[in-house]
Amino acid sequence: MTSLTQIPVTNQLLAQLPADERDVFMAACDTVELAFGEVLVEPAGQITHVYFPLDGFISLIAILVDDNRLEVAMAGREGMMGISLVLGVDEAPLSALVQGAGSALRMEAARFQLLLLSSPVLHQRLKRYLYVMMNQLARSSACNHFHQVEARLARWLLMTQDRAGSDRLQLTHEFLAMMLGVRRAGITLAAIALQARGLIHYHRGEITVLDRPGLIEASCGCYTADRALYAKVLAPS
Structure with a gap:
């Protein structure tokens, strides 16, 4: 053992x-x-x-x-x-x-x-x-106060992808709406916009990240700022 x-x-x-x-x-x-x-x-x-x-x-x-x-x-x-x-x-x-x-x-x-x-x-x-x-x-x-839902959704998908270690994420619009604190209709419109740009594919509760660099560009700067801070403060000594 x-x-x-x-x-x-x-x-x-x-x-x-x-x-x-x-x-x-x-x-x-x-x-x-x-x-x-x-x-x-x-x-x-x-x-x-x-x-x-x-x-x-x-x-x-x-x-x-x-x-x-x-x-x-x-x-x-x-x-x-x-x-x-x-x-x-x-x-x-x-x-x-x-x-x-x-x-x-x-x-x-x-x-x-x-x-x-x-x-x-x-x-x-x-x-x-x-x-x-x-x-x-x-x-x-x-x-959550200043940034548009589309950019916030892109950020959240990137954060989830980092931790899931997969391009395929099992997520419903209802769940995303709760996580982001917005109405389901807002999530639907943001997901449609990201899909129209070829960044993600959404179908029946599954979101696939198609273009990670493009999704980073679509997200607000909070995603890269969070990663940079973690790397700076918790870098191996």
Whole structure:
């Protein structure tokens, strides 16, 4: 039987750790399968586990008192779910919904916080990731307010493609409308526009990215800014 410490680490936050820290951390994790649509935590709920996705990904969703919902961030193999524990806060500020099924490393929150005390490199990387997340949340808020739906849809498709590792994405207009906080008709018009430009193909709940460079050009600058910030702040030392 292969131990967890022998499994190649595909989560980018963990892959750059020194071998001693990485091995101790991996030994304390379980590998779990994330099911599409699974809710890992609700706003104001207690964070009982942290998740480091390997090939699945998680949407972080703000929910208002009138039950309106808006995705404000994603966590795939580049990140984690449960980052507020780094600040000593075990209450979730956002809903965490599995958007892409796949595997993840999971650890109990209490054990994670204890391990941080003896894992200085991991602790530093997670503080830097928290900084990236803060910037991305702020940019997402401005993007949703100022940018057109077509550009926002292009950005969201690129973010999803990065984490799914595939050109084919299973997405309905209803789901996209919820993620972007717009009406379904707005998503339909934006998807038609992107398809007319030959950037995507949409048919019965499946979107295929046909022209990634063109989709990047069609998106707002928030997509490239997010990637540049992550690369700058979390580049291997």
